[in-house]
Amino acid sequence: MALLSRTRTPLAGKTVLITGAARGIGAALARKAAARGARVALAGLEPELLAQVADELGPEHLWVECDVTDADALQIAVQRVVDTFGGLDVVVANAGIAPLTTVMTSSAHALSRTIEVNLIGTMLTAHAALPEIEKRKGHVLLISSAAAFTVLPGMSAYCASKAGVERFGDVLRLEVAHRGVTVASAHPTWIDTDMVRDTEAALPTFAETRRRLPGPLGAFTSVEDCAEALVDNLETRGRRVFVPRSVGTIAALRQVVTGAVSEKLMARISATAVPQLERDIEALQGREFGSSSVGGRRRPA
Numbered sequence: 001m002a003l004l005s006r007t008r009t010p011l012a013g014k015t016v017l018i019t020g021a022a023r024g025i026g027a028a029l030a031r032k033a034a035a036r037g038a039r040v041a042l043a044g045l046e047p048e049l050l051a052q053v054a055d056e057l058g059p060e061h062l063w064v065e066c067d068v069t070d071a072d073a074l075q076i077a078v079q080r081v082v083d084t085f086g087g088l089d090v091v092v093a094n095a096g097i098a099p100l101t102t103v104m105t106s107s108a109h110a111l112s113r114t115i116e117v118n119l120i121g122t123m124l125t126a127h128a129a130l131p132e133i134e135k136r137k138g139h140v141l142l143i144s145s146a147a148a149f150t151v152l153p154g155m156s157a158y159c160a161s162k163a164g165v166e167r168f169g170d171v172l173r174l175e176v177a178h179r180g181v182t183v184a185s186a187h188p189t190w191i192d193t194d195m196v197r198d199t200e201a202a203l204p205t206f207a208e209t210r211r212r213l214p215g216p217l218g219a220f221t222s223v224e225d226c227a228e229a230l231v232d233n234l235e236t237r238g239r240r241v242f243v244p245r246s247v248g249t250i251a252a253l254r255q256v257v258t259g260a261v262s263e264k265l266m267a268r269i270s271a272t273a274v275p276q277l278e279r280d281i282e283a284l285q286g287r288e289f290g291s292s293s294v295g296g297r298r299r300p301a
Helices: 024-035 047-057 071-085 108-135 156-179 194-202 204-211 223-236 247-252 260-283
Strands: 015-019 039-044 062-065 090-093 139-143 182-188 240-243
Touching (some): 015 024, 015 108, 024 039, 024 047, 039 071, 047 062, 071 108, 090 108, 090 223, 108 156, 139 156, 139 223, 223 240
Parallel strands (some): 015 090, 039 062, 139 182, 182 240
């Protein structure tokens, strides 16, 4: 029997706010949403790049400099969107960073900042946007990762943050469903972004370990394909987005993927890979984030 197609809510005429929109997935999603007729507001920490993307999209779009770990800045950004466009229909919490460390080699700042940007920043983004989203019975898309239900040495803080995003989204969905608001989490694997390229260029051992992973767990997906899957979710408003779709099978089998047997197999690889990885990290001479991870380099005042 054929599957029923999801009802679509076209983006034409809708207002979409995207964090982390200066580059990578955020910028590509902004282009896709604008192409479908949405009015897009781009938020992030790189004003020159944000302005370039907004100029490319056209004068009817908006950009605003905003740190997602700053609740006041997020409130100001949302208010500017509402003042400019009259309301807000969709928010995409996309801003994220990944440290170039293991727990043993990391500073406390790199560990805590990863959680602060990826998880707390996502929570604060949703919190700031929800009052306006509710008015239009809109949609919240939280960019988690396949790292929410998989593990790899060197990704402890990142995996923890993205698992938190998934659980946050699942509870938020229950809290706001009666208000007519929908919530989704997205779970890409390796997307060809600046962040991933920075990581693999800095840590050759990490890149080699990634290439040894089976199936979708080790494969790259283009930014364009990822953005296409995400923009579809903004219209279909399903609860999950897997990029590529085969990641959905991994998610369903997460107890196997992270279970005792898989852990034993990964432990054999890690016994050699982790010492090599930590030598790569030592060669970075204290650099803990990639060159494109602007948010990771911001320390508390």
